[in-house]
Amino acid sequence: MPFDKFRTGPRAYWERGRERGCRRRTEGVFMKKRKTVKSLLSRNLGIVVAAGVLTVAMATAGLARSSAQASRAAADSGAADVLGMAFDGHQVSNLDQSIKFYELLDFKVTSKTDWKVDKVANELGGTKGAQSRTAVMTTQSSVSDKPFDLILREYKGIDRQDWSKLTSADLGAGHMDLTVMDDCNPVMDKLKAVGLLKVPQMNLPGGGAAATGPRRFVFVQDPDGWFIELFAKMKPAPGAPPEGPKVSNSTATQQNIERLGSQAGFNHIGLNVIDPAKSLAFYQGVLGGDYPPLPDPAPAGTAPRMTMLNGWFPQATTTGNVRLELLGSPQNRDKQAPDQHFADIGVNYVGFQVTDLDAVYAKAKAGGATTVSDGGIVKVKDGRAVMLRDPDVGGFVELWQPAK
DSSP states (O other): OOOSSOOOSSOOOSSTTSSTTOOOOOTTSOOOOOOOOOHHHHHHHHHHHHHTOOOOOSSOHHHHHHHHHHHHHHHHHHGGGEEEEEEEEEEESOHHHHHHHHHTTTOEEEEEOOSBOOHHHHHHHTOTTOEEEEEEEEEOBSSSSSOEEEEEEEEESSOOOBOTTOOTTSTTOEEEEEEEESOSHHHHHHHHHTTOOOOOOOOOTTOSOOSSSOOOEEEEEOTTOOEEEEEEEOOOOTTOOOOOOOBOSTTOOTTTBOOSOSSSEEEEEEEEESOHHHHHHHHTTTTOOBOOOOOOOOOTTSOOOOEEEEEEEEBTTSSOEEEEEEEEOGGGTTOOOOOOOTTSBTOEEEEEEESOHHHHHHHHHHTTOEEOSTTSSEEETTEEEEEEEOTTTOOEEEEEEEOO
């Protein structure tokens, strides 16, 4: 079912009857809507992403245990108020160019606006007086039959910093992961044919160009430097035994994790963080993500290593789980959060659907989140919403409750 109007709130529903009171977002608010440590960090990120394992956190064992216990207790008490991840939003420098790029990744435009001063959108994003134009693009989800939305927005008439030169490991950067079928090469060929292929140097094990045959995974960048991870769901080798059961929750191991979902489409978002324990307290303790405990610190006399925490959230109003990865590089520990503003080029935000916005917003503020929206909760045409920054790296998060 296509969007019948330009969406103004977080996430429109694929099926009107999925949940009583949930309606498609129509015009007026936000369509749902990322600094430099270089090659060592990039290598670390690539290795961890490729391996898909949890490594050692920069925290004491006592802090790791107590933080995980506190976060889990908080998540258990309030997770019912968060239905799950509903959409992703991204601020771009040239909307038409970005649409062209994402169409080659099998996203389709479902609504688009011309330049206008959208007062409600500006109130939600703290972008008073700005003009903007927006496109809502939809792609298949890798974990459900409900499509996943990407909201692209371009601004003018407001100061915008350009974050497009961030490396994959910099604070303020992150990535979106898409499952593709069989081989990443066809997608790369399509991007190359129109001059939109940019492959960052990340020294990923197994991610280089194969001499022959299919390519299992690769990172590319969109026109504004946002990292896109393509991971192929490969055909089984002839005569190979069937794979065992896969797990899509915090008990998953390197051997049994449901890494790719059941089909091509959106899979997860990755966020670079400063302090994994602090991030965990928010994304698990406040938003209810299903995360494993922090690992113990590196043994004495050994170098600290990256922490990667695979957090599982339902795709809102479905039974499928998508992921929000928290990636903590030791070189980023104790750094200041980047001075990003919501309208800046390359900024990304993740949208969550909630059932009690007042309760989740109060809990988020009590947990250290800061408010971006002018005046707090904003009334949007299809409900109520608020834009926040998480208390660790300042990642942008939108909370949205649909009208009843």
